Amino acid sequence: MTARWLTLLFLLALASPAFADSAPSDAANSDDDDSSVIGVGNDSAGDDDDSAAGLEAPPGLMEAAAVAEGSMADVVKVPAPTELTVTAPKHNSGLNLDLSWTPHPDVEAARFTVARAESPDGPWEMRVEDLTPDITTYTDKVAEDPLNKGVRDQYYYRVLALPRGLRAQADEANLTKPADRFAFLDAHANSTPAIAGEPKGVWLNTSVGFLLMALIVLTVGGLMFWFTDRARKGKEVFIRRIxxxxxxxxxxxxxxxxxxxxxxxxxxxxxxxxxxxxxxxxxxxxxxxxxxxxxxxxxxxxxxxxxxxxxxxxxxxxxxxxxxxxxxxxxxxxxxxxxxxxxxxxxxxxxxxxxxxxxxxxxxxxxxxxxxxxxxxxxxxxxxxxxxxxxxxxxxxxxxxxxxxxxxxxxxxxxxxDPRLVSSLKASDWIKVFCVASIIVGTLAGSFGMDFVVQLFTAAGH
Amino acid sequence: MSIDPSTIRSVLATDCGSTTTKAVLFELTDDGWRQTYRGEAPTTVEAPFEDVTRGVLNAAMEVQELSGRTLVDGDQIKTPDQGDRDGVDLYISTSSAGGGLQLVVGGVVRSMTAESAMRAALGAGAIVMDTFATNDKRKPHEQIERIRQLRPDMILLAGGINGGTVKHVVAIAEMIAAARPRTRLGGGFNLPIIYGGNSAVRPQIEERLKDLSDLSMVENVRPIMEEENLGPARDKIHDLFMEHVMAQAPGYDKLMDWADVPIMPTPAAVGMIIQTIAKQRNINVVGVDIGGATTDVFSVFDDAFNRTVSANLGMSYSISNVLAEAGLESILRWVPFPIDEKGLRNRIGNKMIRPTTIPETLEELQVEQAIAREALRLAFIQHKEFAVALRGVQKERTIADAFRQSGSGETLVKMLKLDLIVGSGGVLSHAPRRVQSMRMMIDSFAPEGITDIAVDSIFMTPHLGVFSSVHAEAATTVFEKDCLIYLGSCISPAGEINEDKPVMRVQMKLPGGGSMDETLGFGELRLIEASREDELKGTFTPLQKQLDLGAGPGKPVQQVVRGGVCGIALDTRGRPGVQVPMDERRVPTLTRWVEEMGEYP
Amino acid sequence: MGAIFTPGLTVTEHHIVQKDRRLPIEGDVDVEVGDVVEADQVVARTSLPGKVFPANVANQLGIDPGRLKAYMTKDVGDSVVKDEILAETPGFMGMFKSEAKAIVTGTIESISTVTGMVILQAAPIPVEVDAYINGRVVEVIPGEGCVVQAPAMMVQGIFGLGGEVKGEIANIEGGAHEVLDPAHLKADHAGKIVVGGAYITLKGLKRAVELGVAGIVTGGFDYDDIKELLGYEVGVAITGGEDLGLTLIVTEGFGHIDMAPATFKLLQSKEGRRASINGATQIRAGVIRPEVVITHDDEEASAEKFVPPEPTGISVGDTVRGIRAPWFGKIGTVKSLPVDLMAMESETKVRVLEVAFADGHDAILPRANVESIER
Missing domain, CATH: 3.40.50 (Rossmann fold)
Known part of the structure; x- marks a missing residue:
């Protein structure tokens, strides 16, 4: 493999339209992320008006919400979400649980709040308070410790549908302690029943992206070892004449x-x-x-x-x-x-x-x-x-x-x-071959509307 | 030499080899210059005769008897031509007796001035025993030990361009001085040392070497990095060869006296005629002389002349060395019958210790010719590695060179540009069938494109070489008419062949009016009978896009081709080296080629 | 074909042997013409210049080479001992001195003011040449050596390894077709020259080295085994300097070949006699063959230098031996010498001779493929 041509190919690939295409799509993704962050920020300021407008709720509901605002007595409970499921992610490390629910179709809640307990009777701990109505999933981290120390076999979850204005009232009441605040919210909002979930870990992450990553890492390492071994044994490792x-x-x-x-x-x-x-x-x-x-x-x-x-x-x-x-x-x-x-x-x-x-x-x-x-x-x-x-x-x-x-x-x-230097040179050359090949395949596939390659690498990235 | 070529009518030339002295008579006949008679006799340099002229006279006597021309007058060669077949106008000679001229060369950088010095020495017909340089990876004391062991005829010392390095050159001179080298032939003579390096260092060199040696100064062999100037050093080597080496060999003083032009080392003379022919016909030539102990390769490509001596590749004294260097497997791939390996090794060993024996059985001949192929192939590889462009030269580039930066020191031997291969030496000149020589040369040199192949009929290239220094035109006439035997031409595509696809299409007129249009696959060797007089128009098309017959990859070549004693060989057996399957297909494949060429009875 | 190499090998009971005994470089000759010398007697001696050790003193001192002479404490020709100071810089007020020491004991050969190199030469190595055979000095080459001449039995081999040794002849049991293996070698062969057989195995040879055998003379040997033995291939037949532990002489060639009966018989008859052998072989112009020499010490050695007759070619009735397949090793007598060239099976046209082989066959073979056996 000639490194010089690889370099050239690489440069060409960089300049190709397909690559340029992928850049905006990346940008779009990151925009999404940003907006959600902004959303959260706004809410914490407690200005529901702005955020509601920003979230573009259907006009009918907007009016209802405007009516509901005001005194505590005005707050009308909205129906709780249905079909709450709590499952361990497929390639879980044993630290996370995935929650998913369906909002009530008729009335939209202002916010969803997720609470967790170690038994169905509580005590409940608020995990997140202000999920916007378009968010219907949540991944809860049950432990920080990668060794899963102190993780229980089961956790219980409830999702509360907060009516409009409720959080403002909680703020007014100056409820800063999480437990008190949750008690207030729980009292004034409908909740799903407590659903149990088991944070089961698996030993091997078999997701495509992860496997691809693993394959690349192992191949690179393997190539290095192989070339080093060959070079040490005195076998000629060919490097083109420069x-x-x-x-x-x-x-x-x-x-x-x-x-x-x-x-x-x-x-x-x-x-x-x-x-x-x-x-x-x-x-x-x-x-x-x-x-x-x-x-x-x-x-x-x-x-x-x-x-x-x-x-x-x-x-x-x-x-x-x-x-x-x-x-x-x-x-x-x-x-x-x-x-x-x-x-x-x-x-x-x-x-x-x-x-x-x-x-x-x-x-x-x-x-x-x-x-x-x-x-x-x-x-x-x-x-x-x-x-x-x-x-x-x-x-x-x-x-x-x-x-x-x-x-x-x-x-x-x-x-x-030096065998070590030569073999790493050789191995990195092969990786370049792989990269260039991926770029070419990705470009071609992308040009014909097949984005599986991009997805593969996106998955690997996650 | 102020000899008027137009006055010469007859020439006697001798070549004093280490075993045989060969005499050849050139005469101006009604048919122009021709080689007319030849004779030979054992060389008489060694005891009990110890007089080279006795062998010369014996050989001349044989020519005299055959030709009826009086050549020997008492203890003399009779000159000039008295008319009426009495005497000759010119007597000339070459010599390689006593192992030829052996040199040690020194320079500063191995691939630069040391290489230039080596080129000068080889061009002068010498055998280079060792090359010393600053970067030859030996410590000074190892270099000194080595110089002491060697007993060269002379030393050629170069190094540094004019105005270049001083200390490196002086260091090498000091090393030589510390070794106090002695001549090969001993005696009270000081070793001749030629200094052809940085001219600014002459005083220092003189100071260090003058008392120890017979020091002479010549112009720098590499006055600037971009240029070589080998002529003066080469001439000086010739002069010293005459004065010192020859003068000490028994009988040479007399021989030098007889000869009308200076006696030349045999390989220098061969190089001379090869250069002359390349110049006169404006072609690129490779010449090879395979001997018992050494194999010389000469090449002229675009006026650049190079010679190499493969000192240990030969057909008798060095035959075991061919086996050691090529390996048994490489030799076996040319042997068209199954053979026991241990037996083969002992056979080769016995040829080494009894070098003059002749292959009596067919199998012995085939084994010997297999070894010859490898000796030639290895010698040619060595030649290609040596015949390179000058290194250390500044290059001018344009932006277009970004991805095509060619390195320096590329070989000058470009097979596709080669026009003629001339083989000589016993195994090629005296092969029982000429087609055997042709195949040996095709197999070992692997010519590409369209290449003429010839052999020296009776080894008179040395004689013609000296003759050409007097009368170039006459020498080339004789060379073409009597010396060269054109075996034919070889047509073979260059490039890696895809074995499963057709390789070459040949559309060609045939001698006698017919024509052929055939497609050849991989691994074929064909022989089409045609003589040197037949001028056959043909179109040769490589059928794979990477293959090249001389017009560029994949492009057809239209050319008139000529045959020879054997004919036109079409070869699709792979380049740069002929591919022979080494499994059970070996013997059938080789047998097929042998039968197609009609090589053996 | 030249006749230089056709002379056969000398295998004769009575021969005037002349040995050139020369020094590698000029030296002193200890004998005079007419002196009777013993094989072990030193006839000439000299000393080889010692090894040379260059050292860059200017660089060691960190000075310009041009000023080197100013700082040298020794001059050319001075002798120094190892670690003696060769040169030193004065330094500054007795400090920051730098010095260069001799790396070896010897003499100063040269001091270079261009490269800064000082070349030291170690002590010379004495070299002596002995007479090799018992005999009489018939010629002295002043400064170089002498020629020793003696009547002797002389057997030339075809190929040898190793240099000159002397020892008693010890024949092994069995005939000329015996394979010399370890079983044939006994402890009392140490220091002797073991003779016999058609072939020596690699094991046999290694055993002989173990036992301290001085030399081995046998019929054949495998070419492959040379590499095994020396660690490299002998590509060109120039030998004599090998460090084998013994001297090996093969009389016939490579492979399993019976020792020629004449050779075998001659050597058999010399059991217990002291022989000088030399494995040195040089197959080039000026051919040297390995040899076994046993001097006839009871005969009066002539003080006159014997001039050998010019070699003659082969004539009808001579005994010859085939030296190339298919007649390799076979012995016969020359029946006729046809003048015309004849084509062999290989189609090579050569000069031939007709030989009646001992086994009753007659054959025509190239003249170059036989050697005469001199008696």
Whole structure:
């Protein structure tokens, strides 16, 4: 599998209309969520008028509610919901119970309240007070402890249909303690009978989404182990040839023949940037090779901390190659934290010390072309690599070899041949294959109106 | 050499090999330049004769007897031509006696200046015993030990471009100095060392090596990274070969005196004629010379000449090494009968310890030719790996290269561009049936597209090589007319074949007026009889879109093809390597091919 | 075909053997022409230059190589002992000194002011060459060695492994077709040269090494077993330097081949005699075959250098042995030498000879495929 083509496919897939389609639908979902949150917020303020309008209750009921508002005596009980069921979710961990009920068809309650008890006679504990009339399900968490400690075999539930204005009265009465408040509400509203539910847990979640997730995780892990094992046993793990990486050794050779140093620029971003990390890892391998050739390497840095790390890495490279005595700390240089001052300083080094080979790996911005052009004029072999898409065209045009995007992250595995790195590289390649394949299948299926793939992944997401 | 080619009418050429001295007579006849007579005699470099000229005179005597031309005058070759078949105008010679010219080369980076130095040495006809470089993964003391063990004829030291590195070059020179190397032939001579590296380092090199060796300076073999300049180093190697190596071998002083142009190492002469022919006909050529101990491969692709010596791939002294390197399985895939493996190993071992024996039975011949295929195949692989573009060169790119960044150091040997393969050496030149040579070369080189195949009839390429340095036109005439025997051409698609689908459609005129239109499947080998004079128009269409006959993948080729002593071979047995099933189908498959080609009685 | 390799193997009771005894590099020769020497006597000696140990002293001191000489405490040619200080920097007021020590005992070979490298050479290794056979010195090559000559029994083998050894001949029980396996080898064979058989098994050979047998001379050996024994394949027949624990000489070739009767008989008759054997084989121009030499010490060795006659080709009546299938190992006499080339079964056209084999068969075979057996 060629990582380069994968990258390209991935980019194409990102740009495809199908992907764009899925984005708005996501947004729509999240809107729903938001509105429910807002709804809850409004209610707690106690302003039923606003919320009622916001909830767009049927006009007939609106009038009735307006009449009902006022004194406590005006509050008329509304019929309780019917068909309350309490079931354990299918793929339950033993912590939740699903409630479902049917509101009375004729009269709409202002709010539903759910209460739970450990016996059918109480005491009742209010679980949620203000479910809007369009909500007819509720998932109750019976315990927080994942080990299910103290969870009872059975719980009892009732759902109260609160008439309009009742909660306002409760507020007026300043009923803040949950138990008191529930007692008040219970007294003035109709309730379903107490229904029992058993929070039974299952050992294995066999939902499609979860299984898909599990399959992906296991496959990834398995691939890693398999490739690592193969690599350890000395079997060749094929990585396609990346000319840009092979060229690094060639560039070092050229520098050796010409009696000139190698220049290495690890980007201009902070140390914690992933590209800088990758670059510093590569620097270790490069400096080892340079030491083997008994040549010199100059590293220019834009961030003081990067300079310190780079220096250590170069030193380690020389030690590993068995030439600790050839290491020169002064060749790892901090130039400036200012982008263009750094750029000018590095250009100065290119022009004065005339390195035979320039290696730019890491995160680059506007200075990329300035550096690369100066190097080209100096007739250096130049190897660049960045995941910064905007800078790639400049590097490709001005350098001999350019590592595109992900190739940058593959370099250290490629150079060191360390079985662990190589196998994770290989495994992640296969995952990319899977991702790209999913995107293609999803796009095609989506284009023909079949959204099962999207649903599959949505389920996995939940 | 100021010899006027137009005045030459007759030439005697000898090649002093390690066992045989071969003499060949070239004459300007009514039919133009031709090779007319030949003779041979055992080489007399070693005890008890210890005088190479005795073998030369013996061989010349044989030619004299056959031709009736007086060649030997007392203890001399008679020059110039007195007219009336008395004497010759020119006497020339090559030599590979005493194991040829053995060199050690050194450079800074293995794939750069060390490789350039190696190319110069190989091009000069030398055997490179070892290559030293800064990055050859050996510690200095290991390098020194190794240099001490080796007893080269000379050392070629390069490294650094002009104005380039100083310390690396000096380090290698110091290592050589510390080893105090001695010449192979011993005696009181200092070892010749040629320095062809960074010209700025000459004083330092002189300081370190002058007292220990016979040091000479030539122009840098790699003056800049982008260019090689091998000529001066190559010429210097030739000069020193004459002055030192030859001068110490018994009788060579006399031989050098006789010869009208400098004596050349045999492989250098072969390389020369291959280059000449490629240049004159403007084609790409691969030449191979398979000997008892070594196999030389020469190639000229787009004017770039390369030579490699596979020092331990040969048909007699090194035959066991072919077995060791190729593996028994690889050899077995060419043996068209069932054979006991242990017996085969002992048989090969016995050929190694009695190298001059001749295969008497058919089975022995088939085994020997199977081994030859592997020796040739391995030597060609080594050649492809060596014949590469220069490394360490700056490239210019455009944005279109984003996904097509070709690496450096790609092989120059592009099989689809190859026009002619020339084989020589006993097993190819003296195969009982010519078609056996043709198949050996097709199997081992796996030519792609349309490729002519020829053999050197009586191994006179070295003679012609030296001759071409005097009279290129005459040499190529003789090369085409008398030396080369065109066996035919091979037509084979490049690319991985889908075994279940048809592979190639051949529409072609046949000699004698007929025509053919056939579709070939996978694994077929056909031979269509046609001579070199037949010019057959044909259209050859690859039937799978990835297959290429030279016009691009899937595209048909319209071309005039010519046969030869054997004919035109159509080969759909897979590329880049011929695929032979290694299960119970092996013997029937091989037998089918053998019968189709009419290889064995 | 060239005649260089056609000469057969020498198998003869009486032969004038000449042995070149040369040093690998120039040295001193201890004998003079005419001296009578014993096999174990040293005739020439020298010392090989010791191993070379480079160290980058400039880098160790952290100074520019150009200034190295200024800091060296030793000069070229000085001898140093291990850990002795080679160079040091003065430092600052006696502090921050850095120094470089010798990594080996030896002499300083060179000091480079370009690379900063100091090359040390360890003590030389003495090398001695003995006479190998009892005989008389007939030629001295000044600085290199001498030629020892003696009348002797000489048997050449076809292929060998291992170098020169000397020991008493010990024949095994059984005939020329015996397979030499561990059962044939006894404890008192230690230090001796065991002779016999058509073939030695790998086990037999390993047993011989265990027992400390000095050498083995036998008919054949499996090519496969070489790899087993040495750990690598012998791709080119240039041997002699193997570290096998003993010297092995095969007289016939690879596989199970009876030792030629003449060879066998000759060696059988020498039971208990002291022999010098050498497994060194070089099948190239300047061929070297492995050999068994037993000098006739009772005869007066001539001080004149014997000049061997030029080798002659095969003639009618000579005894020859087939050396290629299908006649491999068979012995016969030459019946006729036809002049014309003839085509063999393989269609190869070659010069031939007609041989009457010992088993009564007559056959025509290529001249290149026989070797004469000299007596």
């Amino acid at each position: 000319p840009g990486i092979d060229a690094i050794e060639e560039g070092i050779g050229r520098a050796t023949e010409m009696g000139k140093p190698v220049l290495y620029v690890p980007g201009i971003d902070e140390l914690q940037d992933i590209q800088t990390i990758a670059s510093v890892l590569i620097l270790g391998e490069v400096s080892k090779k340079v030491a083997e050739y008994q040549s010199d390497i100059i590293v220019t840095c834009c961030i003081p901390l990067v300079r310190e790390v780079a220096d250590e890495v170069v030193k380690a490279g020389y030690y590993q190659a068995g030439y600790p005595d050839a290491y020169r700390s002064t060749n790892t240089r901090f130039i400036s934290s200012e982008q263009f001052a750094f750029c000018a300083g590095t250009n100065g080094i290119i022009l004065r010390e005339k390195p035979a080979t320039n290696i730019y790996l890491g995160r680059f911005f506007a200075e990329s072309l300035i550096l690369a052009e100066t190097g080209f004029v100096n007739k250096s072999i130049q190897i660049a690599g960045t995941a910064e898409a905007t800078q790639l065209p400049f590097f490709i045009a001005a350098c001999d070899y350019t590592l595109i995007g992900e190739e940058l992250f593959a370099v250290s595995a490629y150079l060191s041949g």
